[in-house]
Amino acid sequence: MTYDDSIQGAEATVVEDTFLGRRALVKIRPPKSYRLTELDDHIRTVRTKNEAKIMHDAREAGVRTPCIYDIDLSKFSITMEFIDGIAIKDVLDEHPERADEICEKIGIAVSKLHSAGICHGDLTTSNMILENDEVCLIDFSMGCTKAELEDIGVDLRLLERAFSSAHVGLESSFEKLMETYYANVSNPKQVKKKLIDIKNRARYT
Ligand SMILES: Nc1ncnc2c1ncn2[C@@H]1O[C@H](COP(=O)(O)OP(=O)(O)OP(=O)(O)O)[C@@H](O)[C@H]1O
Ligand SMILES: [Mg+2]
Incomplete structure (x- = not known):
């Protein structure tokens, strides 16, 4: 090689x-x-x-x-x-009309990950590949197992920031992603609260 x-x-x-x-x-x-x-x-x-x-x-x-x-x-x-597909970042850039459908799939994938106590550590749409209409997650080098609520919140906050900087105009699709996520985890209220805490912390520090 x-x-x-x-x-x-x-x-x-x-x-x-x-x-x-x-x-x-x-x-x-x-x-x-x-x-x-x-x-x-x-x-x-x-x-x-x-x-x-x-x-x-x-x-x-x-x-x-x-x-x-x-x-x-x-x-x-x-x-x-080798995952033979296209980076979701590029799919969303080139086909914004597919954003809702793809965001729901991302929501499900991330909910499964977090429900198993795994956090990704670098959740951006560059670290997701669309392969035959399925979302494949890559690049777990910053991830952790036995994730605490804090790790999960930070993971989601990163995803939110990645979306707001890389995918302007897809805010409503991101909301769908989060709705799907919350519908598929056992503790949506705690996660929502944690996300608010993290955002407030960033605002005041
Ligand atoms: N299993 C795979 N199949 C196909 N392509 C892959 C695979 N793993 C990684 N890639 C490609 O290689 C790129 C870099 O891989 P990865 O994100 O794991 O490494 P990295 O060094 O953390 O990169 P980055 O600069 O994005 O942080 C990915 O963005 C993707 O295009
Ligand atoms: Mg990467």
Whole structure:
């Protein structure tokens, strides 16, 4: 494998490959030269393991995520199923008429995730792929399991901010997303209250 046709993300490099004849995507965490080597290796190991574990747990909770094919901690890499679809960010930009339908699907996916005690950590429409009309969540490196109400609130707040900055004009579709979310979690009142708390905190600090 080479880095020639790789894409450099904020943290990781992704490159298309094959794994046992299947189309795969390899996500590698390159070293950060500004960090001490030992610390850098530790951070890259923890993030690689964390991402693979959460992706697996989310799948078990019924959320569409890439299947993990392999983890190589000597290379800080995860080989996963290649999701053949379009980033939801782009779908919403190009087909705003589909926003309601897609937002409902996002609401269901996030409700399943949170109901299983998993938070994503970077819920933006760039980290969601529409594959055959199904929402697939990717990029779980900042996620956590055993999520507390606070983590869940922060996750939703991030999603809300991602929507308001990247998808101006889709406010009513975002409301549908949240309605669907609340209809599918067991504690909608507590989550609503937590979101208000988080917004107020941001306003006064
Ligand atoms: N399993 C996959 N199948 C297809 N494409 C993928 C897959 N995983 C990641 N990608 C593509 O690679 C990009 C970067 O992956 P990811 O978001 O996991 O890494 P990142 O380094 O956190 O990137 P970012 O700069 O978005 O934070 C995604 O936005 C997506 O286009
Ligand atoms: Mg990403």
